[in-house]
Amino acid sequence: MSKKVGILMGSDSDLPIVRKATDMLDSLGIPYEVHVYSAHRTPVEAAEFSKNARASGFGAMIAFAGMAAHLAGAVAANTTLPVIGVPCKSSNLDGLDALLSTVQMPTGIPVATVAINGGGNAALLAAQILATADETLAEKLIAKRAADAAKVLEKDAAVSAEFNR
Ligand code: RP5
Numbered sequence: 001m002s003k004k005v006g007i008l009m010g011s012d013s014d015l016p017i018v019r020k021a022t023d024m025l026d027s028l029g030i031p032y033e034v035h036v037y038s039a040h041r042t043p044v045e046a047a048e049f050s051k052n053a054r055a056s057g058f059g060a061m062i063a064f065a066g067m068a069a070h071l072a073g074a075v076a077a078n079t080t081l082p083v084i085g086v087p088c089k090s091s092n093l094d095g096l097d098a099l100l101s102t103v104q105m106p107t108g109i110p111v112a113t114v115a116i117n118g119g120g121n122a123a124l125l126a127a128q129i130l131a132t133a134d135e136t137l138a139e140k141l142i143a144k145r146a147a148d149a150a151k152v153l154e155k156d157a158a159v160s161a162e163f164n165r
Contacts, residue, residue: 001031002029002030002031002059002130002137003032003057003058003059003130003134003158004030004031004032004033004051004056004057004058004059004132005025005031005032005033005048005059005060005061005062005123005126005130006032006033006035006053006056006058006060006061006062006081007022007032007033007034007035007061007062007063007064008034008035008036008037008046008049008061008062008063008064008071008075009034009035009036009037009063009065009071009088010036010037010038010039010041010063010064010065010066010069010071010088010126011038011065011066012034012036012039012048012064013066013154014064014065014088014097015091016049017064017086017088017117017119018034018064018119019119020117020120020123021064021086021119021120021122021123021126022034022117022123023123024119024123024124024127025093025121025123025126025127028123028127028137028140029140030123030126030137031126031129033058035049037049037071038071038129039065039070039071039073039074039100040068040070041119043074046071046074046075046078047074047077047078048072048074049075049161050076050078050079051078051079053079053081053086054079054080054081058146059081059126059129059130059133060080060081060082060083060084060126060129060130061075061079061081061082061083061084062083062084062085062086062122062123062126063075063083063084063085063086063111064086064088064119064122065085065086065087065093065101065102066087066088066089066095066097066098067090067091067097067098067101068097068101068137069085069087069088069097069098069101069102070119071085071101071165072084072085072086072111072113073101073102073105073109073111076105076109076110076111077109082113082114082123082126082129083110083112084104084110084111084112084113084125084126085111085112085113085114085116086113086116086117086118086119086122087099087101087102087103087113087115087116088103088113088116088117089116089117090151094116095116095117096116098116099116101120104164109140112125121138124141127141138157
């Protein structure tokens with residue numbers, strides 16, 4: 001069994017993006033735990049969860065936040081587990097505010113930031129981190145890459161049939 005992925009979101013309004021990650025983790029059979037802990041509204045809970053995460057059996061963390069998105073950085077400040085930040089598009093600035101707030105971390109406290117609303121890739125990156133110590137999971141990821149590539153080649157065949165006569 002893989003280690004767990006800890007998933008935190010700044011608000012339940014981030015849930016549609018969080019579900020992209022939980023769906024992906026479900027498809028890979030990776031256990032996880034999900035909480036609404038905000039860097040600003042519930043900083044004590046966010047810090048306590050992060051401080052205890054390694055001892056609680058987590059192997060990677062994913063933090064979702066929009067606007068002044070400090071959650072991933074706040075988590076990273078309190079653990080040496082790998083932290084993946086997902087900037088969420090939730091304001092008038094189209095997510096650029098969250099992207100910059102998440103990605104621009106000072107040396108010493110890294111956050112691996114994925115694309116705006118990139119919940120699926122956040123889960124895959126967490127899976128790849130866990131797979132460094134889990135051969136069964138590594139095999140699943142290799143199989144998924146092959147299945148994804150096969151789907152693209154099917155689409156290529158359809159497009160080729162239409163245009164390349
Ligand atoms: C952030 O502020 C949350 O992560 C959310 O993306 C954004 C808006 O939160 P709500 O006002 O919808 O609760 O902290």
